[in-house]
Amino acid sequence: MEKYDIVIIGGGPAGLAAAVAARKAGTKSILILERDRELGGILNQCIHNGFGLHTFQEELTGPEYAARFEAQVLELGIEYRLNTMVMDISREKLITAMNRERGMYQIQAGAIVLAMGCRERSRGALNIPGYRPAGIYSAGTAQRLVNMEGYMPGRKVVILGSGDIGLIMARRMTLEGAEVKVVAELMPYSGGLKRNIVQCLDDYGIPLKLSHTVTDIKGKERVEGITLAAVDERGKPIPGTEEDYECDTLLLSVGLIPENELSGQMGVELNSVTSGPVVNESLETSVDGVFACGNVLHVHDLVDFVSEEAAMAGKNAAHYVKDYVEKCTEKSSGYGKVISIQPTGGVRYTVPSFIRPENMVDQLTIRFRVGSVYKKCYVSVYIGEERIIHKKRPVMAPGEMEEIKLEKSRLIGCRDYETVRIQIEEA
Amino acid sequence: MYDVIIIGAGVSGSAAARELSRYNVKVCVLEKSEDVCCGTSKANSGIVHAGYDAAPGSLMAKLNVQGNRMMGQLSKELEFPFQRKGSLVVCRSKEELPVLMRLKEQGEENGVEGLEILNPEQALALEPNLTEQVEAALYAPTAGIVCPFGLNIALAENACENGVEFHFDTEVESIEKVNRGFLLKTDSGDYRARYVVNAAGVYADVFHNMVSSRKLHITPRKGEYFLLDKGAGDHVSRTIFALPGKLGKGVLVTPTVHGNLLVGPTAADIENKEGTNTTGDGLAAISEKAGQNVRNLPLKKVITSFAGLRAHEDGHDFIIEEAEDAPGFIDCAGIESPGLTSAPAVGLRIAEILREKMRLQQKPDFQGQRKGILNPELFSMEERNRLIQEQPAYGHIICRCEMISEGEILDAIHRPLGARSLDGVKRRTRAGMGRCQAGFCSPRTMEILARELGVSMEEITKAGGGSGLIVGTNKDVL
Numbered sequence: 014m015e016k017y018d019i020v021i022i023g024g025g026p027a028g029l030a031a032a033v034a035a036r037k038a039g040t041k042s043i044l045i046l047e048r049d050r051e052l053g054g055i056l057n058q059c060i061h062n063g064f065g066l067h068t069f070q071e072e073l074t075g076p077e078y079a080a081r082f083e084a085q086v087l088e089l090g091i092e093y094r095l096n097t098m099v100m101d102i103s104r105e106k107l108i109t110a111m112n113r114e115r116g117m118y119q120i121q122a123g124a125i126v127l128a129m130g131c132r133e134r135s136r137g138a139l140n141i142p143g144y145r146p147a148g149i150y151s152a153g154t155a156q157r158l159v160n161m162e163g164y165m166p167g168r169k170v171v172i173l174g175s176g177d178i179g180l181i182m183a184r185r186m187t188l189e190g191a192e193v194k195v196v197a198e199l200m201p202y203s204g205g206l207k208r209n210i211v212q213c214l215d216d217y218g219i220p221l222k223l224s225h226t227v228t229d230i231k232g233k234e235r236v237e238g239i240t241l242a243a244v245d246e247r248g249k250p251i252p253g254t255e256e257d258y259e260c261d262t263l264l265l266s267v268g269l270i271p272e273n274e275l276s277g278q279m280g281v282e283l284n285s286v287t288s289g290p291v292v293n294e295s296l297e298t299s300v301d302g303v304f305a306c307g308n309v310l311h312v313h314d315l316v317d318f319v320s321e322e323a324a325m326a327g328k329n330a331a332h333y334v335k336d337y338v339e340k341c342t343e344k345s346s347g348y349g350k351v352i353s354i355q356p357t358g359g360v361r362y363t364v365p366s367f368i369r370p371e372n373m374v375d376q377l378t379i380r381f382r383v384g385s386v387y388k389k390c391y392v393s394v395y396i397g398e399e400r401i402i403h404k405k406r407p408v409m410a411p412g413e414m415e416e417i418k419l420e421k422s423r424l425i426g427c428r429d430y431e432t433v434r435i436q437i438e439e440a
Numbered sequence: 441m442y443d444v445i446i447i448g449a450g451v452s453g454s455a456a457a458r459e460l461s462r463y464n465v466k467v468c469v470l471e472k473s474e475d476v477c478c479g480t481s482k483a484n485s486g487i488v489h490a491g492y493d494a495a496p497g498s499l500m501a502k503l504n505v506q507g508n509r510m511m512g513q514l515s516k517e518l519e520f521p522f523q524r525k526g527s528l529v530v531c532r533s534k535e536e537l538p539v540l541m542r543l544k545e546q547g548e549e550n551g552v553e554g555l556e557i558l559n560p561e562q563a564l565a566l567e568p569n570l571t572e573q574v575e576a577a578l579y580a581p582t583a584g585i586v587c588p589f590g591l592n593i594a595l596a597e598n599a600c601e602n603g604v605e606f607h608f609d610t611e612v613e614s615i616e617k618v619n620r621g622f623l624l625k626t627d628s629g630d631y632r633a634r635y636v637v638n639a640a641g642v643y644a645d646v647f648h649n650m651v652s653s654r655k656l657h658i659t660p661r662k663g664e665y666f667l668l669d670k671g672a673g674d675h676v677s678r679t680i681f682a683l684p685g686k687l688g689k690g691v692l693v694t695p696t697v698h699g700n701l702l703v704g705p706t707a708a709d710i711e712n713k714e715g716t717n718t719t720g721d722g723l724a725a726i727s728e729k730a731g732q733n734v735r736n737l738p739l740k741k742v743i744t745s746f747a748g749l750r751a752h753e754d755g756h757d758f759i760i761e762e763a764e765d766a767p768g769f770i771d772c773a774g775i776e777s778p779g780l781t782s783a784p785a786v787g788l789r790i791a792e793i794l795r796e797k798m799r800l801q802q803k804p805d806f807q808g809q810r811k812g813i814l815n816p817e818l819f820s821m822e823e824r825n826r827l828i829q830e831q832p833a834y835g836h837i838i839c840r841c842e843m844i845s846e847g848e849i850l851d852a853i854h855r856p857l858g859a860r861s862l863d864g865v866k867r868r869t870r871a872g873m874g875r876c877q878a879g880f881c882s883p884r885t886m887e888i889l890a891r892e893l894g895v896s897m898e899e900i901t902k903a904g905g906g907s908g909l910i911v912g913t914n915k916d917v918l
Contacts, residue, residue, distance in 0.1 A: 048837065048840065096836060098840065098843070100843065109821075111824075111835050112835050112836065113828065113832035113833070113835040113836050114832070114835070116825035116828040116835055117821050117825055118825075132876045135743065135876060135877035137745060138742060140723050140745055142718045142719050142722070142723055142745075144716065144717040145746065146902070146907060147902035147908060153879065154880075154883065157883055162897075163913050163914050164897055164898075164912075164913060165910065165913060165914060166909065166910060168911055168912075168917070189915050189918075190914070190916065190917040228720065230717075234902075234907040235907055250720070261911070274841075277671075
């Protein structure tokens with residue numbers, strides 16, 4: 014049976030950055046397993062620009078951004094296998110994979126980095142009534158067809174959901190010759206980045222209807238039209254507000270779901286808010302030596318932060334392998350001192366969920382999202398009754414991931430099981 | 441000139457075709473859709489009913505019990521998924537106990553074996569997620585679940601392998617009695633046959649009424665469903681029914697043969713025979729009723745919803761007989777639930793009628809075994825590797841949710857009556873049926889279909905007809 018020190022599940026931006034960081038941290042035996050026919054993941058279909066501002070101080074397209082990391086992977090001689098599906102991972106880190114050439118085979122990993130990304134929520138999960146004709150696509154599927162294969166999925170388009178892919182696709186479909194009639198959003202605010210609303214809708218005169226949803230889909234064979242209705246504060250359609258739109262295509266950009274079927278099967282504990290693994294300061298999951306990063310951990314807005322997070326997961330996986338080899342023993346059970354991070358008062362979740370102060374870096378980035386729109390507010394962090402951070406923010410929205418930095422020096426003196434609370438406070 | 445034309449390639453028409461293919465007789469099936477299993481047969485509960493629901497003495501009761509008995513053997517001959525898991529009818533109030541007792545007696549009269557009334561402890565022991573309000577439950581060990589597509593497709597494929605012709609995209613527009621038979625005018629030419637089997641589902645009344653003055657009337661009775669993720673598949677291990685009401689058996693909760701959980705159906709009489717749309721009211725009604733008999737249903741795990749139409753005839757019984765004033769015209773009408781269960785018996789009955797009338801002779805070379813599409817999930821690693829070595833396409837996963845490889849998809853396309861659309865591939869292999877609902881695999885599957893069928897991507901459809909998926913190429917209208 015093959016053995017690798019670190020096996021990385023997924024060759025998208027998270028997997029590539031994790032691999033590069035693990036190699037730079039000294040691990041020689043690394044293998045990336047990728048199910049698609051090239052490295053780079055979803056970045057390959059994101060041909061718009063705006064990637065890399067944080068990482069490279071340049072505006073790159075998705076494929077260009079991916080290419081930078083692919084080049085490093087090649088240069089560092091990191092092994093990867095394409096068109097390879099991981100079928101199963103055991104708690105003992107025995108990976109079962111399959112491809113055409115090798116058939117079904119097993120690999121024993123010393124550490125694993127989960128970097129499988131996410132999938133789009135489908136129409137079915139939304140319970141939109143109506144027929145089930147051709148012409149209903151998730152925005153990402155349409156993006157793949159248009160940007161990678163050159164095919165137009167439709168001419169007259171309505172988009173439900175104002176997630177970033179939906180906004181980007183509104184512009185793309187317009188540029189490729191389709192008419193985008195409207196973008197409807199169930200919530201009273203957009204789920205996408207502000208810059209995308211400006212650059213993809215406003216600049217092209219595409220209306221955004223907040224607090225609206227699709228209540229009917231017409232057409233038995235191909236979409237012929239949809240009905241939009243305004244919704245009340247509980248998201249229920251308000252009778253009498255229905256408006257019909259003639260269209261042949263409905264694109265859905267209604268949320269992304271981390272793909273954790275493999276993680277769940279191997280017994281990794283999942284967070285019900287993010288649908289991603291619960292991780293500690295090292296981005297290690299509840300299964301020893303299994304790390305997670307990128308959209309499989311929690312859905313990101315910017316790939317730069319995926320790369321940053323993944324580099325940390327890769328580095329920590331390398332450290333884990335090194336410790337394991339040097340000590341030649343299982344890690345002692347128990348974590349030592351554990352501080353849990355409690356999201357309260359408007360904060361929906363945090364990554365990580367808990368911290369072992371002895372293991373943390375001097376300044377640890379905590380990423381989180383808020384549950385609704387806040388203006389002129391503070392992000393406050395408490396240890397017990399003591400407020401250690403009080404940072405002013407002009408505006409915060411669910412569509413934009415937030416971060417704060419915790420100092421090791423502030424946590425090292427905490428008692429075991431003490432909690433760090435993060436909350437939003439009005440100005 | 442055919443000896444027999446069957447209208448409709450649903451489960452009844454396909455079962456009749458397969459039974460007739462045992463004999464020396466020239467049979468053709470005309471189907472308006474692009475594939476088999478495109479109407480009522482594709483959108484139902486996938487239940488093999490035990491047979492206690494139908495009135496004793498009815499044809500429904502007889503064929504239900506007979507079909508149930510035939511299903512096990514048939515699933516082995518034709519290799520389609522069938523599991524005899526049992527079912528429970530849940531009674532939640534003391535006042536309704538007599539209804540449950542009556543159901544048991546009725547079942548026994550119909551010849552259903554093994555029926556038992558369970559007390560609450562026994563019922564909860566079998567199904568821990570049952571409502572705690574359960575007063576009693578009727579346990580039917582002979583009930584089961586079947587893949588409705590699998591059954592229908594297997595019957596049709598086997599009929600085809602034994603010489604039955606299938607003509608798709610062929611809609612019958614009129615039927616006339618002519619000398620020694622019938623003339624059927626369709627949107628793709630005229631057909632003549634000595635005998636006609638009318639297995640047209642919700643349209644069976646329309647065709648019957650073209651040749652007979654004794655009119656039938658079929659009401660499409662809509663049933664809406666939720667299909668839940670495999671993560672919820674073991675919430676119950678048997679089919680859980682409510683006590684039957686006026687419009688049918690009520691909302692059930694059942695595992696499917698593929699490991700999902702199915703919740704539904706509603707029952708609403710409608711006018712439109714094409715009205716397979718789901719409705720806000722219908723979906724809300726399922727959510728409301730689903731929890732009455734099963735606790736903690738994880739309705740957040742819904743991956744899709746759909747609606748089907750039951751072909752409800754006013755007399756509420758199967759009509760499988762020669763039309764009185766149209767000799768040679770054999771009706772197979774009013775096939776609503778338990779039509780899927782009864783299908784093997786329905787096919788047999790139609791073949792019996794025709795065998796007698798036409799004095800049919802058995803074909804010595806009838807081949808009753810059909811090889812299903814492989815399910816490599818059940819293989820050992822060694823078996824799987826042998827398969828991949830011979831056919832590398834089995835090593836290439838296309839549908840990541842259901843873990844379906846290119847090998848299964850190629851088989852689905854190239855076998856008799858092979859898939860020609862995304863839905864055709866989906867019904868045969870489950871590719872695209874999982875939690876992402878074909879988001880990732882549809883471009884891949886479309887590509888495979890285009891390559892294998894030798895057509896352009898623009899010609900690939902979701903389900904035939906005007907259901908094209910691609911309208912052109914980038915900037916082609918600019």
